[in-house]
Amino acid sequence: MASTRDIHDIMGMGGGPVQKPTNKKKKKVVEAQPRLSGISREVQALMGDSVPPVQIVEPPKYKSKPSLANKLYKPRHWQEIPFKPGARSDGLSLTHWKRALPSHRPLQLNGDVEMVDGIQPSLKPEYQFEEEFPMDKWAVAVRVPDYTDEQYERHFKADDWTREETDYLVKLASEYDLRWIVIADRYDPQEIQSAQIGGEALEVAKNYSSRTMEQLKLRYYQVAAQDLELRTPKASMNPTEFALYEKMRSFDAKTETLRKAMAEKLFERTKDEAEEERTLLEELHRITKNEEEFIAMRRDLYARLEAAPSLRRNERGEEQNIVLSSAGLSELLSRLFAKEKHLKRRAPAPGDSNSTAQQQSADGRSRANTSLSRRDTMDTATEPSKKGSVSQQIVPKQLTQAEEERYGVSHPNERLTSGVSFRHEKINRVTTAKSQVQTQKINAALTELEIPARLSMPTEKVCKEFERLVSQIQLLLDARRTLARVSEEVKTLEEMRRQRLGLPPLAEQNASGEAMDVDKTAPAPGQVGRNSTTETLQSGSLGGQTVNGVDGGPGPAVDEDDEDAEGEDDVEASNLEKTQNDEEDEADNTGLNDDSMAQRDEGDEDENAEEEDEEDDDDDDVGVEDEDEDDDEGNAALMRGVDNDDGEDEGEHDVDDDDVEDEDEEEEAVPLHEEGDEEEEEEQQRERGFARHQTEDEATDADNDDDTQNVTMDDVEPEENDPDAEDDDEDVADNRPTSAGSRGHKRGASVISDASGAGSNRSGAGRKRRR
Amino acid sequence: MAALTSKDEPRTAEYAGDEVSAIVLDPGYASTRAGFAGEDAPKSIVPSNYAFYQDACLFGDHVIDVPRDNVEIRNPYSRDGIVEDWDTAEKLWKYSFASKLTGIRPNKALQEWLNDVNAVPNLQKAMADAEDTERALEDHPLFMSEPNWNPIKNREKAIEIALEKWAAPAFYISKSSVLSAFSMGKSTALVIDIGASQLSVAAVHDGMILRKSITRSHLGGNYISSQIRSMLATHDPPITINPHYMVKAKQPVDAGQPANAILKTFDQFKQPPQTSYHRYQEEKTILEFKEVCLQTWASGTSFRGQGEAIAREQYAHPFEFPDGYNQTFSSDRFKIVETLFDAQCHSPSPAGSLDAQYYPAPEQNQTIPGLVKLCINQCDVDLRPMLLASVVITGSASLIKGLPDRIQGELTRMYPSTKVRVNAAGMPVERKFGSWIGGSIVASLGTFHQMWISKKEYEEHGASIVEKRCK
Secondary structure, three states: OOOHHHHHHHHOOOOOOOHHHHHHHHHHHHHOOOOOOOOOHHHHHHHOOOOOOOOOOOOOOOOOOOOOOOOOOOOOOEEEEEEOOOOOOOOOOEEEEEEEOOOOOOOOOOOOOOOEOOEOOOOOOOOOEOOOOOHHHHOOOOOOOOOOHHHHHHHHOOOOOOHHHHHHHHHHHHHOOOOHHHHHHHOOHHHHHHHOOOOHHHHHHOOOOOOOHHHHHHHHHHHHHHHHHHHOOHHHOOHHHHHHHHHHHOOOHHHHHHHHHHHHHHHOOOHHHHHHHHHHHHHHHHHHHHHHHHHHHHHHHHHHHHHHHHHHHHOOOOHHHHHHHOOOOHHHHHHHHHHHHHHHHHOOOOOOHHHHHHHHHHHHHOHHHHHHHHHHHHHOOOOHHHHHHHHHHHOOOOOOHHHHHHHOOOOOOOOOOOOOOOHHHHHHHHHOOOOHHHHHHHHHHHHHOOOOOOOOOOOHHHHHHHHHHHHHHHHHHHHHHHHHHHHHHHHHHHHHHHHHHOOOOOHHHHHOHHHHHHHHHOOOHHHHHHHHHHHHHHHHHHHHHHHHHHOOOHHHHHHHHHHHHHHHHHHHOOOOOOHHHHHHHHHHHHHHOHHHHHHHHHHHHHHHHOHHHHHHHHHHHHHOHHHHHHHHHHHHHHHHHHHOOOOHHHHHOOOOHHHHHHHHHHHHOOOOOHHHHHHHHHHHHHHHHHHHHHHHHHHHHHHHHHHOOOOOOOOOOOOOOOOHHHHHHHHHHHHOOOOOOOHHHHHHHHHHHHHHHHOHHHHHHHHHHHO | OOOOOOOOOOOHHHHOEOOOOOEEEEEOOOEEEEEEOOOOOOOEEEEOOEEEEOOEEEOOOOHHHOOOOOOEEEOOEOOOOOEOOHHHHHHHHHHHHHHHHHOOOOOHHHHHHOOOHHHOOOHHHHHHHHHHHOOOOOOOOEEEEEOOOOOHHHHHHHHHHHHHHOOOOEEEEEEHHHHHHHHOOOOOEEEEEEOOOOEEEEEEEOOEEOHHHOEEEOOOHHHHHHHHHHHHHOOOOOOOOOOHHHEEEEEOOOOOOOOEEEEOOOOOOOOOOOHHHHHHHHHHHHHHHHHHOOEOOOOOOOHHHHHHHHHHHHOOEEEEOOOOOEEEEOHHHHHHHHOOOOHHHOOOOOOOOHHHHHOOOOOHHHOHHHHHHHHHHOOOOOOHHHHHHOEEEEOHHHHOEOHHHHHHHHHHHHOOOOOOOEEEOOOHHHHHOHHHHHHHHHHOEHHHHHOOEEHHHHHHHOOOHHHHHOO
16 A cells, blocks of 8 residues: 555655654664652662662552551541431430441541640541431331221121220231231230220120131221221222222121131142142143144144145145155155045046046945045055055954043044044034025024134034034024025015905005015016026036936936926016026126136136046046045135135135035025025124124125025035035125126136136036036 | 332332341350340350359359369259249340450449549449449340240340340340241241250241240250160160260270270269259260261151161261260161151150150150141141241251251151242251341341330330230
């Protein structure tokens, strides 16, 4: 770097004056002698440069001792001075040693004081001392009630306490500052007599009984509360006073005695009992300590259980690695393996009608069989023959009835889902009914009964009871609905009769508010008719193509349902309209939501090409419903992404493509009359704070009801995976709340999301449905 | 002044003591302790035994050990540990502080009037005053301890002596168990005090003793001594103690061999020292035996039967008597202490002896666990867990090896449902002088000033004030 010197050089200004003094300084420093302390400068100068051979001055210590000679240390003055303790009234004078305050030196006397014979030096040094500490502030006394004879007679009298006893008690209370343990210890009936005067008292004294602490407390609190009330009327007490007053008033000696008896029992536990409690407490402590950890672990476990299938969907290639990383979930792993194998096996043989037919027939025959066969493929995909031996090894012991109960072993008749499942999942399935509205109603009923939706302790028994309860609720709800419908029908018929007879509408009609409501909200006959047509057509196409043709099992039920619907339509005598209306609707919807429509169209095209496959797939899915639950959840999750819905409901429920169809049929078949009830009920619920959900629901309901005919939904099919078609609807409705009667589109949207998640294979239902 | 609530915390300065140079006097059956309040140990420790020699009382540690002509060792206390002989007790107490702490106060007559005849106003009055000025405690308030079971009369007598005879400006008396609890920093405690004459258990709540809970028995240090005596007497061969004062010369002998010692004769006296003197000297040897040999059976097994056999084999300990006789003691040294816990371990003293009269076989409820049980049962059930959580052990006899641990074990076994925690000071001085230390703490507190009974109050209310004020 260039220094100033360089600059000077370059500028031709010479070395500059800066340099010289530094040189000088350096020289000086080098020459300087280590200065010896303790010697005056003159002496050191005499020595010159030579260093003395012997150390003539002691090097200073780091910390010198205080010495009076050096005047480094001056003793503070202490003096024994008398004082009078503040809390005393008797003028007792005690003495203690006090140190003078440092700021006030005694008057300095220059030089020695000459002692004059007989005369003390008059200049006595004066010191100042700290003020006495006000120790008397700790002399506090407790305030006890006091009363005159008259007051006692009027207010404080008690049956079981004499005046003397009360006096004695109050005296003790003030003496021992309300330390009840001490008071009870010192309470001596013998002393009461000694407080009295004369021999007469002795006779009375015999009656005084000893008292328990509770009796003493009770009496004192009575007196004190009374006293407090006399002093300050109840109305003008301040909160603390009133709290005290209330506390004293409500003292319950019996409870206290009981508590003490129990405490005594607790105190006299045996060693074993104490040990047991100790271990329990330790366990509790451990649990509470690790609670957060447990919760985190459980959450993690849930996350894994839920996330794993969706992973499979998304990234088939990586799925294995990801699942392997979650150690301890070997069950899940094996399940996924099995599924993977299943898929692989199935994938190359879409045209293998033999295998699919087999599977279909198996599905058709019975579900239990299916599940069994599923298990076979799962556990021992390669060597099914070994399975029996394996299971024998696993269950070598025959459990007794009691043991089975204890370990929760069950022999369920319904088919088992493969893999790990939680009981509460099953329970959730129970609470979700066919339609959203139904589900809400069931939940409302449960909340009314104060039963949490997720059972806190889902033991086998509890679950069974819960299932029973829910089915009862469902039954009741259905009954109510039927009642409403029938009564409505009766009314309609009466009305018709009246019209036929040419009578004017009666005021009777308005008698029931419910009926009015229904009338108001009932759609125009034309509208109803139109929509119902759509439904009929749709169901017809469905029945023809999928259900009736291929399936033996669930198909007929749906069909029946549909037929019902049609029948009812006829009864209603609404005028049927053309499918075109529906298509128009669709067109509108397309305008509203281009994006989804485009997607759907794509899906359509694909599906057209692979219609055969779809059908197979769908059927497959019916059989493999449970297997696919997770997949469907995955779908739901995906849909969340696509539709940008709030997916809470979806996350919990399952969507099954086939069920979407069945489901919707049924859901559309929700009778019109329900609305009256519904609104009532919903109002209630809103009051309970479900506001948001419910309004959504209402919107959905409005939609639905527009679409619905007066169709019975008598057959409550025990489908497990009902509900979510509705959810979809709801969500879509959320997105476009204006589009009433846009069923087709809604369905399309949901299905498309499915399709985009699962590949074109799985979106057949939606397409068919639209057709 | 605004009333204080429990939330008002004292400032740091307020914790500090405010010493008014009070004297703390802690009289006991074995020794009388005195010292200035605020110190951590008594400065003056005088044996309560005194030598009665030629119609005079000799106090002090060494004076009474000298063998004298017909000297008798006496004790002003009864075997309950309360004062019987007030005249001597007063002298003894005065000696305990006057000899080392306050000194004999200089006579005003000597100091002021000796050189100035004119200053003497009235000779008669002067002589009376001179006597008066000898009063020992004119500048020092007196703080005393008393046994838990001290009768009211004795308390009144004590305040009378202190305020009238010693002219103390103020006086206070407190139960020794309370003070022991204070010395361990507890205001609520179950105090097990194993003194010389008495074993006492008492519950202290909030600095106040619960009168109904006071229990005691004779299983104190002296009882243990009597057990040692009877053990030695029943030993095979019987061992007689020749205290140090009797031994003139001795030769070392092997274990179990008879002593080879020359004993002193006391022919120079008209009458040799009395039995009480001999006994007192024996007691010194026994004390040594206690310190060296006695041990508490701590193992989980019960001592009787199994433990005794184990102790016999494994825990032998030698002891040499002043005359050179030495012997190993094994199970006996446990058995003696075991009596404090198990009444059946009592070994009866020779019939007709003083010991047999004074120290009869104890009942089971006179042992430590028995007394604790009695005491606890007298307390409120809410208080019991608190008491057991702070059990304070004090008293010289509790210095026997392993005793606090054993008590801890016993109480834990007795009360499995609550936490038992035994507090015993680690230092022997603190254990021995627990009640004195507690008194020293209390009397040096600034807040204690309001508690003193002043002379004026005493004059107004009479001696009965002590019962009102010292609760």
